[in-house]
Amino acid sequence: MDKKRWIIPTVLAAVLIISLVWGYNQFNLRNDYETALINHYQRLFYDTKKHVENLQVSLSKALVSDSKEQNVLLLSQIVNEAYFAQDKLSQMPVAHAEIAKTEKFLTQVADYSYSLIQNHLDGKELTSKQRETLFNLQGNSSNFNKELSLLHDKLIQGNFRETTISSRQRNKLQEANKEMVQTRLVNLEKEIGKSPELIYDGPYSDQILNKKPVGLGNKKVTKNEAERIARQFVGDKKVSKITTFEEGKDMPKAAIPSYTFSIVPKNKSEDMATHIGISKQGGKVVWMANPRGISKNNLSMKQAEERALKFLEEKGYTNMESNYSLRYDGVGVFNFAYKEGDVTIYPDLIKIKVALDNGEVVGFDSSAYLMNHKKRDIQTPTITPEKAREAVKIDFDINSTRLAIIPKGNREVLCYEFKGKYKGSDFIIYINALNGKEEDILQIIKSENGTLTF
Incomplete structure (x- = not known):
C-alpha cells in the first residue's frame, strides 16, 4: 500500500515535468521560427532598398554621361x-496583385535599359x-526610395520585436507591421500607375510584355x-486551413489572372502559411512561396x-534541364528550361527554390513557362556548326556547342550556343542557326554560391 501511495504521485510528477520541458521547447522553437521569419523579411527589405538605391544612382549617371562605353556599363x-x-x-509579405504595377515598372526599367544597350552596340x-x-524612370525610382525610407523609419520606431509584451499584443503588432508594409507599397502603386507607358523600338516593348499566354x-x-x-x-x-486572398483591383490586368490562396500547414501557425497562385484559365500553378525560416545548410x-x-x-513537367543556379539565405534557386529533342528552349523557363536544410521546395514560378510553352515547328538549321x-572570335576556347531557342522580343530565334572561355572568363x-548573325x-x-549569367 505504501508503494502504491508514492508511485502515482511520482508518475504524475514525471509527466508534469516532461510536459513542462516539452512546452518550454515548443515555446523556444516557435520563437526561433518567428525570429527567423522576421530576420528573413528584414533581409529582403534591406536588399530591396539597396538595389533600388543603386538603380537610382545608375539612372542619374546615365542621364549625364555622353560616353557610349560608359553608358553600356551603367x-x-x-x-x-x-x-x-x-x-x-x-518575396515581401505583400499581396501579389497589389504590387503588380511596381513589379512591372522594375521590369520596364530593365527592358528599356537593355534596348538602349542594343542601340549603343548598333552605333546609335x-x-x-x-x-x-x-x-522619368529616375524620378519614379526616387519616389520608390522615399517610400522605402519612410517605411524603414516606421519599422524602427515600431520596435516590433519587443519580447516583453504579451503574445496577443505581439500578434497585433506583427499584423500592424505587415499592414504598414502593405500600405506603403500600395501607396507607391498609385504613383507608379500615373506614369505613362513606355513606348520604344526595343526588343521588349510594352505590347510584348503584355502578350497573351499560350x-x-x-x-x-x-x-x-x-x-x-x-x-x-x-x-x-x-x-490544415486554406483561405482566399482578396483580389486587387488590378488583377484583371495581370499577365496571368489567378486565384490566390494562403495555406496553413498542419501543426503550424498562420505566420508559417504558404501562398500560391492558380491561373483562372487552365487551372495551372503560376507561383508558390513558402517563407519559412531556414537555419542550417545540410x-x-x-x-x-x-x-x-x-x-x-x-x-508533370518533363524534359526539363537545369541551367543556372544561385544559393542565398539557406535556399538554392534553380532555373530549368524545357528541352525538345536536342534543342534547349529558354523561353519555357521554370524557377524552383529548395530549402537547403531538408530539401523542401519552398518556391515555384512557372509564369515564363506558361506564357511561352507551346507546340513548336522547329526549323532545321541552314548553316552548319562549323560555319556558325x-x-x-578565333581565340574563343569553345568547350560545348548545342542548339537552343532564345527569346528576342516578340520573336524566338534558333541559335547555335557556344560555351567557352576568353582570357580566363x-x-x-549565340549565333543564328539560319543566317550566321551574332544574336547575343x-x-x-x-x-x-552558384552560377549566374549577365
Whole structure:
C-alpha cells in the first residue's frame, strides 16, 4: 500500500515535468521560427532598398554621361539592379496583385535599359526623347526610395520585436507591421500607375510584355476547382486551413489572372502559411512561396538540384534541364528550361527554390513557362556548326556547342550556343542557326554560391 501511495504521485510528477520541458521547447522553437521569419523579411527589405538605391544612382549617371562605353556599363548595372529588386520585392509579405504595377515598372526599367544597350552596340546615340524617358524612370525610382525610407523609419520606431509584451499584443503588432508594409507599397502603386507607358523600338516593348499566354489551355476554372488544385500541389494531407486572398483591383490586368490562396500547414501557425497562385484559365500553378525560416545548410547544391528536378517530374513537367543556379539565405534557386529533342528552349523557363536544410521546395514560378510553352515547328538549321563557328572570335576556347531557342522580343530565334572561355572568363555566344548573325553574348559568373549569367 505504501508503494502504491508514492508511485502515482511520482508518475504524475514525471509527466508534469516532461510536459513542462516539452512546452518550454515548443515555446523556444516557435520563437526561433518567428525570429527567423522576421530576420528573413528584414533581409529582403534591406536588399530591396539597396538595389533600388543603386538603380537610382545608375539612372542619374546615365542621364549625364555622353560616353557610349560608359553608358553600356551603367545601363547593364541598371538591368541587374532592377531584376534583383524585383526578385526581393516578390518575396515581401505583400499581396501579389497589389504590387503588380511596381513589379512591372522594375521590369520596364530593365527592358528599356537593355534596348538602349542594343542601340549603343548598333552605333546609335541616345536621343533627347530617350533621355527624357530615363529622367522619368529616375524620378519614379526616387519616389520608390522615399517610400522605402519612410517605411524603414516606421519599422524602427515600431520596435516590433519587443519580447516583453504579451503574445496577443505581439500578434497585433506583427499584423500592424505587415499592414504598414502593405500600405506603403500600395501607396507607391498609385504613383507608379500615373506614369505613362513606355513606348520604344526595343526588343521588349510594352505590347510584348503584355502578350497573351499560350501555355494555359482554354478551360476556365472556378475558385473551388482552383482551391482543389492548390491543395493537391502542396499535398492535401498537409493542409490544415486554406483561405482566399482578396483580389486587387488590378488583377484583371495581370499577365496571368489567378486565384490566390494562403495555406496553413498542419501543426503550424498562420505566420508559417504558404501562398500560391492558380491561373483562372487552365487551372495551372503560376507561383508558390513558402517563407519559412531556414537555419542550417545540410544539403549540397547538387542534392538540392536533384530534389528540384524530381519535384518537377512529380508535377508533370518533363524534359526539363537545369541551367543556372544561385544559393542565398539557406535556399538554392534553380532555373530549368524545357528541352525538345536536342534543342534547349529558354523561353519555357521554370524557377524552383529548395530549402537547403531538408530539401523542401519552398518556391515555384512557372509564369515564363506558361506564357511561352507551346507546340513548336522547329526549323532545321541552314548553316552548319562549323560555319556558325566562323562568327565567333578565333581565340574563343569553345568547350560545348548545342542548339537552343532564345527569346528576342516578340520573336524566338534558333541559335547555335557556344560555351567557352576568353582570357580566363566564361561566356556563352549565340549565333543564328539560319543566317550566321551574332544574336547575343552572356557572361557566366561562377562562385561558391552558384552560377549566374549577365
